Amino acid sequence: MSGKVKYKCIIIDDEPLAIKVIQEHLENFANQLECIGSYTKPMEAITTLNNGSVDILFLDINMPSIDGIEFLKALAVKPYVIFTTAYREFAVEAFELDALDYLVKPISTGRFLKTINKFLAMKQTQFQKPKEFIHIKADKKNYKIATETILYIEGLDNYIKIKTTTNSLICYDSLSSIEKELPPQLFQRIHRSFIININKIDHYTSSYIMLDDRQFTIGRNYKEHVLNHLDKP
Numbered sequence: 001m002s003g004k005v006k007y008k009c010i011i012i013d014d015e016p017l018a019i020k021v022i023q024e025h026l027e028n029f030a031n032q033l034e035c036i037g038s039y040t041k042p043m044e045a046i047t048t049l050n051n052g053s054v055d056i057l058f059l060d061i062n063m064p065s066i067d068g069i070e071f072l073k074a075l076a077v078k079p080y081v082i083f084t085t086a087y088r089e090f091a092v093e094a095f096e097l098d099a100l101d102y103l104v105k106p107i108s109t110g111r112f113l114k115t116i117n118k119f120l121a122m123k124q125t126q127f128q129k130p131k132e133f134i135h136i137k138a139d140k141k142n143y144k145i146a147t148e149t150i151l152y153i154e155g156l157d158n159y160i161k162i163k164t165t166t167n168s169l170i171c172y173d174s175l176s177s178i179e180k181e182l183p184p185q186l187f188q189r190i191h192r193s194f195i196i197n198i199n200k201i202d203h204y205t206s207s208y209i210m211l212d213d214r215q216f217t218i219g220r221n222y223k224e225h226v227l228n229h230l231d232k233p
Helices: 016-029 042-050 068-074 088-096 109-126 175-179 223-230
Strands: 007-012 033-039 056-060 080-085 101-104 133-138 141-146 150-156 159-164 168-172 187-191 194-197 208-211 214-217
Touching: 007 016, 007 042, 016 033, 016 109, 033 042, 056 068, 068 080, 068 088, 080 088, 080 109, 088 101, 101 109, 133 168, 150 175, 159 175, 175 187, 175 194, 187 214, 187 223, 194 208
Parallel strands: 007 033, 007 056, 056 080, 080 101
Antiparallel strands: 133 141, 150 159, 150 194, 159 168, 187 194, 208 214
């Protein structure tokens, strides 16, 4: 892994001592990770999270104002999340929300190292040749879909609809889960219910995107991140 890329992290925990422990662990990865903020009150981190600049969120679960799981569910822009907690019983629910990992306090150096190496390996894979296909199951069949043929993906409660240049498929999955399977060079989350292929955009404004003769509203909480991404030369 090249030291040229630094991934940005923030920490949310109502206990300052717990924040300090994570910061000390992060110092072992100073060439690859940068802590850009720590918060004892979750709502104070919303602006930083919504601008799309955060790669990893270290998130406590048991907090007085709002628990970490409910906070994550409410986020418009979701980075990779590593839950940090003294309680083991929330692990199943955490992984159902596609958490990268679940660290039980006190967090050992070895366990922290394993988690960060998992993240770095995933990011390194993303920087390799863009993924050309994804595999999904729909109508009791297995499909191999070329990513370049996908126009958009729509979230439908516990299901997603994948619209391609030739057909539409509905499968049991979540937008957050499928988003991690898609090459970030081609796809952009623009709304809590939509991911689009940026190469298929007809035109866009500051409030909507036209694609496949359909107008997609850019979600308020996604707007800054989406427009910054689309406006890049």
